Amino acid sequence: MSNPLVDMEKPDVIFCIGTNMTETHPVAATRLKTAIRNGATLICADPRKIPLARMADLHLPLRVGSDVALLGAMAHVIVRDGLTDEAFIAERTEGYDALVKHLETMTPEWAEGICGVPAADIERAAHLYAGAERGAIYYTLGITEHICGVDNVQSLSNLVLLTGNIGREGTGINPMRGQNNIQGAGDAGALPNNYPGFQPVTNPANQAKFAQAWGREVDLELGITKVRALEQCGESIFAMLICGENTVVSDPDRAHCEHALDALEHLVVIDMFLTETAERADVVFPAAGWGEVDGVFTNTERRVQRVRKAVEPPGSAKPDWEIIAGIARAMGLGDGFPYQSAKDVFNELCQLSTTYAGLDWDRIDKGEYHWPVPDREHPGTPILHLGEFPRGRGLFVTPGYRDPAETVSDDYPIWLTTGRRLAHYHTRTMTGRAKGPDWLVPEELLEVHPDDVQRLSLVDGGVALMKSPRGEVLIKVKATDQSPRGTVFCSFSFGDVRVNDLTGAGYDPITDTAELKVCPVSVEPAGARV
Amino acid sequence: MSTITIDGQSVPFEDGETIYEVSRRLERDVPTLCYDDRLEAFGACRLCVVELEGARNPVASCTTMAADGMVVRTATEAIERHRKTLMDLVVSENPKGARIDPLRGLASQELAHLAVRYESDGSRFVGKQSGTSRPDDTNPMILRDYDNCISCYRCVRVCAEREGDYAISVANRGFETQITTEFAGLLEDSDCTFCGQCVQTCPTGALGDLRSMEAQDQPGEFEKTRSICPYCGVGCSVDILTKNEKIVGVQPAMDGPANLGALCVKGQFGWDWVDSDERLTQPLVRKDGKLVPASWEEAWERAAKGFKSVVEKHGRHAVYAVASGRAPHESAYSVQKFVRYGFGTNYVDNCSRA
Numbered sequence: 001m002s003n004p005l006v007d008m009e010k011p012d013v014i015f016c017i018g019t020n021m022t023e024t025h026p027v028a029a030t031r032l033k034t035a036i037r038n039g040a041t042l043i044c045a046d047p048r049k050i051p052l053a054r055m056a057d058l059h060l061p062l063r064v065g066s067d068v069a070l071l072g073a074m075a076h077v078i079v080r081d082g083l084t085d086e087a088f089i090a091e092r093t094e095g096y097d098a099l100v101k102h103l104e105t106m107t108p109e110w111a112e113g114i115c116g117v118p119a120a121d122i123e124r125a126a127h128l129y130a131g132a133e134r135g136a137i138y139y140t141l142g143i144t145e146h147i148c149g150v151d152n153v154q155s156l157s158n159l160v161l162l163t164g165n166i167g168r169e170g171t172g173i174n175p176m177r178g179q180n181n182i183q184g185a186g187d188a189g190a191l192p193n194n195y196p197g198f199q200p201v202t203n204p205a206n207q208a209k210f211a212q213a214w215g216r217e218v219d220l221e222l223g224i225t226k227v228r229a230l231e232q233c234g235e236s237i238f239a240m241l242i243c244g245e246n247t248v249v250s251d252p253d254r255a256h257c258e259h260a261l262d263a264l265e266h267l268v269v270i271d272m273f274l275t276e277t278a279e280r281a282d283v284v285f286p287a288a289g290w291g292e293v294d295g296v297f298t299n300t301e302r303r304v305q306r307v308r309k310a311v312e313p314p315g316s317a318k319p320d321w322e323i324i325a326g327i328a329r330a331m332g333l334g335d336g337f338p339y340q341s342a343k344d345v346f347n348e349l350c351q352l353s354t355t356y357a358g359l360d361w362d363r364i365d366k367g368e369y370h371w372p373v374p375d376r377e378h379p380g381t382p383i384l385h386l387g388e389f390p391r392g393r394g395l396f397v398t399p400g401y402r403d404p405a406e407t408v409s410d411d412y413p414i415w416l417t418t419g420r421r422l423a424h425y426h427t428r429t430m431t432g433r434a435k436g437p438d439w440l441v442p443e444e445l446l447e448v449h450p451d452d453v454q455r456l457s458l459v460d461g462g463v464a465l466m467k468s469p470r471g472e473v474l475i476k477v478k479a480t481d482q483s484p485r486g487t488v489f490c491s492f493s494f495g496d497v498r499v500n501d502l503t504g505a506g507y508d509p510i511t512d513t514a515e516l517k518v519c520p521v522s523v524e525p526a527g528a529r530v
Numbered sequence: 531m532s533t534i535t536i537d538g539q540s541v542p543f544e545d546g547e548t549i550y551e552v553s554r555r556l557e558r559d560v561p562t563l564c565y566d567d568r569l570e571a572f573g574a575c576r577l578c579v580v581e582l583e584g585a586r587n588p589v590a591s592c593t594t595m596a597a598d599g600m601v602v603r604t605a606t607e608a609i610e611r612h613r614k615t616l617m618d619l620v621v622s623e624n625p626k627g628a629r630i631d632p633l634r635g636l637a638s639q640e641l642a643h644l645a646v647r648y649e650s651d652g653s654r655f656v657g658k659q660s661g662t663s664r665p666d667d668t669n670p671m672i673l674r675d676y677d678n679c680i681s682c683y684r685c686v687r688v689c690a691e692r693e694g695d696y697a698i699s700v701a702n703r704g705f706e707t708q709i710t711t712e713f714a715g716l717l718e719d720s721d722c723t724f725c726g727q728c729v730q731t732c733p734t735g736a737l738g739d740l741r742s743m744e745a746q747d748q749p750g751e752f753e754k755t756r757s758i759c760p761y762c763g764v765g766c767s768v769d770i771l772t773k774n775e776k777i778v779g780v781q782p783a784m785d786g787p788a789n790l791g792a793l794c795v796k797g798q799f800g801w802d803w804v805d806s807d808e809r810l811t812q813p814l815v816r817k818d819g820k821l822v823p824a825s826w827e828e829a830w831e832r833a834a835k836g837f838k839s840v841v842e843k844h845g846r847h848a849v850y851a852v853a854s855g856r857a858p859h860e861s862a863y864s865v866q867k868f869v870r871y872g873f874g875t876n877y878v879d880n881c882s883r884a
């Protein structure tokens with residue numbers, strides 16, 4: 001997030017797109033509700049009539065995967081109607097003329113034809129956002145989990161730069177991170193392109209820095225993403241270490257995933273449970289989990305916070321860092337892993353990271369710091385891009401609309417979009433074993449508009465057969481007008497309804513993020529299949 | 531600068547500060563029951579009354595703004611007598627309220643503590659209890675023991691003002707007062723999201739955390755460990771409750787910078803997986819196609835040998851590692867270092883792309 005969570009109470013216009021925040025980030029959503037109670041205007045762009053859409057002053061029910069068209073048309077209107085922040089554009093951006101040219105054809109009427117949102121509503125949204133004193137954008141995976149995820153983000157960033165809604169309190173472009181420490185995993189350098197602190201591996205100076213610190217030289221070449229690595233299993237990748245991820249269930253195209261892992265010569269899994277992924281391993285290490293280890297999480301607002309051990313782990317389970325150090329020792333690499341405690345590991349990270357350089361284990365005891373904290377004197381950075389952007393000027397880019405990897409056809413005439421539910425988290429390894437949440441949502445449901453239920457001869461509460469070119473699942477139907485006609489929704493939290501057998505037609509070419517949000521399917525009564 | 535005099539001490543105050551807030555800054559122990567500093571002051575219980583010079587009657591300090599030149603006394607004999615009478619009344623209506631297990635909720639002891647402070651045992655008045663419990667609501671998370679309700683409306687207000695769900699409201703008045711959902715039904719049929727915020731602000735334990743109450747009868751006290759919720763990226767601060775070396779509950783941290791005392795159903799009630807019997811307790815290695823228990827040394831050796839032989843056969847770019855987005859930094863840092871230090875490659879990623 002460019003801005004801290006406290007800022008969520010401060011905008012006068014809020015634009016939420018591709019985020020079901022009341023379910024995925026409920027506590028952050030309470031702050032938006034406060035802003036709304038205090039009079040802020042809410043624009044919600046989402047295919048479904050999610051709770052935020054019901055609260056919104058303006059709901060833009062776009063067709064799944066058509067965000068670039070909608071956002072391009074909003075930018076078109078902002079330019080056409082002279083609603084830009086000219087001083088901001090002149091001082092802090094570049095590429096404006098190219099953008100104006102690019103936007104010429106992206107009229108609201110053109111967009112209406114693609115995304116299904118009435119041109120008048122697109123105009124109204126553009127006017128509301130551009131007219132804001134403090135306009136803030138919030139999004140989650142509904143923006144990024146597409147083949148055009150990067151285009152989506154760039155389209156949002158264009159709106160921000162056109163209107164100067166950045167670098168001030170209550171504004172910004174704010175992706176909400178889904179997992180508790182997904183931010184921290186990147187900060188810590190678990191990325192194929194960056195050392196800890198987002199220092200590019202391709203920069204020889206960084207190579208030299210780490211070679212000096214570790215006494216080992218690391219390639220200047222980029223690594224490959226997990227998605228590519230899974231594709232390469234049995235071809236060029238033959239061993240994997242998977243830490244705390246149930247790849248088989250969480251990743252798209254389950255059959256492909258299982259096949260990939262089975263093609264390995266050596267698979268080592270570190271986890272708390274014998275997940276579907278761990279079951280395929282050669283060696284499984286029992287991990288100590290939450291409440292059982294000391295450590296650090298960084299949240300979505302880049303706040304660096306301590307987690308603490310409250311109880312002993314079960315049996316002989318150990319913290320991940322100890323397990324990995326043990327493997328390293330057995331390989332004769334023990335010198336690189338001399339840690340006595342989580343504190344030692346974290347402090348080494350701080351010494352080598354530029355974003356954490358001013359931090360250490362003791363300084364983050366109270367969780368006051370937002371990174372970057374480049375040195376000891378630095379107070380932390382709750383708001384990013386105050387005076388300038390990392391690259392100097394903000395660059396307008398010109399993404400064009402592309403269809404999703406697969407579009408609806410006679411065989412697969414319905415859009416499936418996937419997401420999360422309030423009571424459950426990811427693949428339910430935790431919430432499925434917690435009495436309360438499991439009682440609230442005990443099973444997977446396919447949300448179908450009542451008219452579609454009728455049209456497709458389904459029964460509310462009955463079982464449907466849902467197919468995509470990659471697979472099929474049986475799933476219970478729930479009639480609800482939360483789904484628009486022609487689009488169905490479910491989560492991927494339940495292992496017995498293998499929704500990710502169906503998804504995964506394509507990946508964003510730049511980030512390799514899977515298109516989990518859009519998948520054409522057919523839905524029919526399960527009939528004798530139940 | 532404007533000043534106010536409290537118990538003889540003259541202090542400056544900021545615009546919009548109440549007498550109660552200034553008194554608290556001065557560490558005056560003014561009792562409250564309907565007050566929660568995250569909520570708009572309500573002025574219902576009257577326990578926070580103070581003497582204000584020039585005012586005929588005592589005023590509720592939580593709803594009265596500080597003003598220049600005010601002279602306030604927070605604990606005169608008359609005020610304390612007045613408070614005792616109020617407490618005697620409240621306790622007589624809620625005799626159980628003075629003996630509530632602290633595992634019910636964060637604020638559940640407020641009434642009990644004041645009962646001790648004012649030596650109220652419920653014997654002075656013949657009480658008539660208001661509020662009727664809802665044993666028919668069999669949800670496994672929130673106890674609705676309204677026999678203990680004192681109509682402070684903190685639950686209703688936190689649900690509206692903080693959670694923004696408006697799931698519960700107040701029906702009737704006086705002794706008939708009842709906290710209820712729309713249509714007097716069950717929480718699961720209302721707009722309730724089971725965030726537990728009402729539970730944690732209830733000062734009497736009329737609302738209780740059923741999950742932690744399971745540990746109520748175990749001997750001993752519980753302890754708190756400050757941590758961060760393991761679910762989404764908001765990073766809410768929590769206190770993990772432990773009793774006899776087991777996690778028995780979670781309470782929100784009121785001073786948590788990301789959440790200011792709020793949690794959602796996952797953070798509040800989603801912790802009991804930790805003690806699941808499906809947890810792995812020892813390393814497993816594959817032998818004859820089956821995963822079987824092994825010692826740590828054996829498992830470490832097996833893991834190491836596998837990586838070494840793949841490197842020998844296919845080169846160092848044949849090894850890949852995936853770090854978790856849920857484990858702490860030390861895990862991800864170790865995973866990437868294992869790859870970079872061990873194999874000299876950048877063949878590492880985390881699970882954010884799915």
Ligand code: SF4
Pocket residue numbers: 676678679680681682683684685686709731732733734735736737
């Ligand atoms: S249930 Fe608790 S919080 Fe709600 S009004 Fe009654 S005493 Fe107050």
Ligand code: SF4
Pocket residue numbers: 685688689693695696697698721722723724725726727728729
């Ligand atoms: S649990 Fe949360 S949503 Fe439900 S009544 Fe209590 S405060 Fe409201």
Ligand code: FES
Pocket residue numbers: 561562563564565572573574575576577578579590591592593
């Ligand atoms: S605390 Fe002031 S009236 Fe209740």
